[in-house]
Amino acid sequence: MDDDPVDDKAALDAAAVARVAEGDAVALRDLYDRYGRVVYSFAYRLTHDATLSEECVQDVFVALWRRAGDFDPTRAKLTTWLFVVARNRAIELGRQKARRPELRDDLEPAGSSPDPADLIADADESQRVAEAMAELPEEQLAVLRLSYFDGLSHSEIAEVIGIPLGTVKGRMRLALERLRSLSDTYDLQTDR
Amino acid sequence: MTDDNDRIQLEIDQKTLATVERSLPRVAPPDDMFDRILAEIRPEAKVVPLRPRSHRRVAVPVIGAFAAVAAVVLIAIVTLGGDGLGQPEARAAIAGKSDRAVTGEAVLYGASGDGGTVRVSLRGVPPAPSGHHYEVWVLRRDAGGEMEAVGSFTPTSSDVEFDLPLPGPGDYAAVDVSVEENGGPPIHSDTSLAGGTFT
Numbered sequence: 001m002d003d004d005p006v007d008d009k010a011a012l013d014a015a016a017v018a019r020v021a022e023g024d025a026v027a028l029r030d031l032y033d034r035y036g037r038v039v040y041s042f043a044y045r046l047t048h049d050a051t052l053s054e055e056c057v058q059d060v061f062v063a064l065w066r067r068a069g070d071f072d073p074t075r076a077k078l079t080t081w082l083f084v085v086a087r088n089r090a091i092e093l094g095r096q097k098a099r100r101p102e103l104r105d106d107l108e109p110a111g112s113s114p115d116p117a118d119l120i121a122d123a124d125e126s127q128r129v130a131e132a133m134a135e136l137p138e139e140q141l142a143v144l145r146l147s148y149f150d151g152l153s154h155s156e157i158a159e160v161i162g163i164p165l166g167t168v169k170g171r172m173r174l175a176l177e178r179l180r181s182l183s184d185t186y187d188l189q190t191d192r
Numbered sequence: 193m194t195d196d197n198d199r200i201q202l203e204i205d206q207k208t209l210a211t212v213e214r215s216l217p218r219v220a221p222p223d224d225m226f227d228r229i230l231a232e233i234r235p236e237a238k239v240v241p242l243r244p245r246s247h248r249r250v251a252v253p254v255i256g257a258f259a260a261v262a263a264v265v266l267i268a269i270v271t272l273g274g275d276g277l278g279q280p281e282a283r284a285a286i287a288g289k290s291d292r293a294v295t296g297e298a299v300l301y302g303a304s305g306d307g308g309t310v311r312v313s314l315r316g317v318p319p320a321p322s323g324h325h326y327e328v329w330v331l332r333r334d335a336g337g338e339m340e341a342v343g344s345f346t347p348t349s350s351d352v353e354f355d356l357p358l359p360g361p362g363d364y365a366a367v368d369v370s371v372e373e374n375g376g377p378p379i380h381s382d383t384s385l386a387g388g389t390f391t
Contacts, residue, residue: 019322022374025230026319026346032226040221050219054228057221061229129215148209149218180208 009137014073021068028065034141035079035134036061037149039086042130046090046123052097056089079134087123132179140175143168277301277309277355284367284388291318294386298367300358308358310342310367314386317347320371326385327372332362339368339380364390 019027036057043056063085064071071081136144146152146160154172158165281300288294296314303310312328320326325346329339343356358364368387370380 015322022323024322024346025233028229028233029226032229036221036225038216040225041216041219044217044219045215053219054221054225057225058229058232061226062232065229065233126215129212133212133216148212148216149220151218176205176208179212180204 009135010073010077012138013078014071017064017068017071017073017078020065021071025065028061031064031078032061034138035082037145038130038134039082041149042083042126043086043090045126046087047094047097049093049097052090052093056086056093059089060086077135079131082134083127083131087127091123136175136178140171140178143171144175144179147172277311282364282390284390286312286314286367286369286386286388288316288386289384290371291316291385293318294369296386296388298388298390300364300390303358303362303364305361308361309355310358310364311353311355312367312369313353314347314369315351317350317352317385320346323374324371325374327370327380328356329368329370329380330358330364331366331368332359333365334362341378341380344372366390 013031016027016031020031039060040053040057043053044050047053047056060082064082071078133141133144142161143157146157147154152160154168155165158168161168278301281303283300284298286294286296286298293316294314295316296312298313299311300308301311302308310328310330317326325344327344328342330342331337331339340359342359343354345352345354366387366389368380369385371383371385372381
């Protein structure tokens with residue numbers, strides 16, 4: 001009974017990627033459902049732009065589809081792969097946006113294009129947090145996603161997932177504890 | 193003491209969430225984000241999931257290209273919101289076989305002439321096993337006992353509904369949903385997920 005849920009999750013991810021490599025779009029959908037939201041949020045943090053974030057997410061999952069056969073789960077976790085690809089693409093898109101002449105300044109608030117140098121610095125911590133969240137066991141990630149991104153109450157989450165309220169609270173507690181311990185592992189500045 | 197512990201725990205949770213908020217904005221990709229991804233990979237896809245939609249009639253490719261089922265009709269029309277098929281000629285209540293949780297209905301439209309359609313609605317469909325997909329078959333009383341494949345799908349939801357063109361006019365007796373191995377032989381696998389008899 002000493003199975004690590006994180007290892008189980010990595011194994012599930014690896015199995016899903018293997019199915020993607022066989023051309024199974026449903027497996028890609030499963031992975032998108034699991035990680036698409038976090039990847040999008042991560043991209044948005046770096047680009048500050050919804051359109052670029054969408055382009056980034058699309059590129060990441062299309063890359064996963066095309067390169068799934070090259071993925072080696074013994075060398076890296078899928079979450080690491082996803083966020084490295086997302087980071088590189090988001091920074092590239094952010095740089096392109098910064099270089100792009102603004103023909104209509106009135107269409108965008110001043111400073112909406114991040115400084116390319118800041119992008120790198122922002123990317124470090126954001127990538128660690130995104131990976132930490134994505135590496136939560138699926139049942140905890142699902143509860144945290146609904147609470148954090150969708151703003152659902154614990155009662156609403158219980159109804160959506162179809163589990164008792166106490167179970168929702170328990171999973172949230174475990175998610176936050178694990179996120180905090182992962183944050184410690186990743187040396188995040190939680191008291192900043 | 194418990195109050196103190198709760199307060200400390202709450203502060204820790206708030207710090208953890210503050211860190212998350214600094215790094216991951218509470219933003220959401222558009223609802224059609226995965227559809228866009230699918231649109232880009234579809235030409236390369238062996239399997240394209242049939243996704244229930246709640247709006248107007250939309251043509252969706254169910255499956256890209258399995259050599260073994262190349263003769264099978266590859267296009268299905270998702271019609272949760274649309275109709276225009278005329279009056280139903282026969283219905284079959286679908287019950288689970290290999291999975292008892294599956295239920296549903298198949299309805300025949302225009303089956304006595306060319307261009308007929310079978311509308312299949314299924315609930316409680318489990319994900320297809322790895323390396324497999326589901327295939328819809330119909331049996332005509334005048335077809336010598338041979339089941340005919342009319343379409344394939346891989347569900348992304350437990351509830352699916354789609355229309356498939358019938359192979360031709362006939363006296364349809366039954367519908368069956370089989371579990372087929374990707375790239376397997378173009379015959380019924382003998383493993384039925386669910387099925388029913390037209391009345």
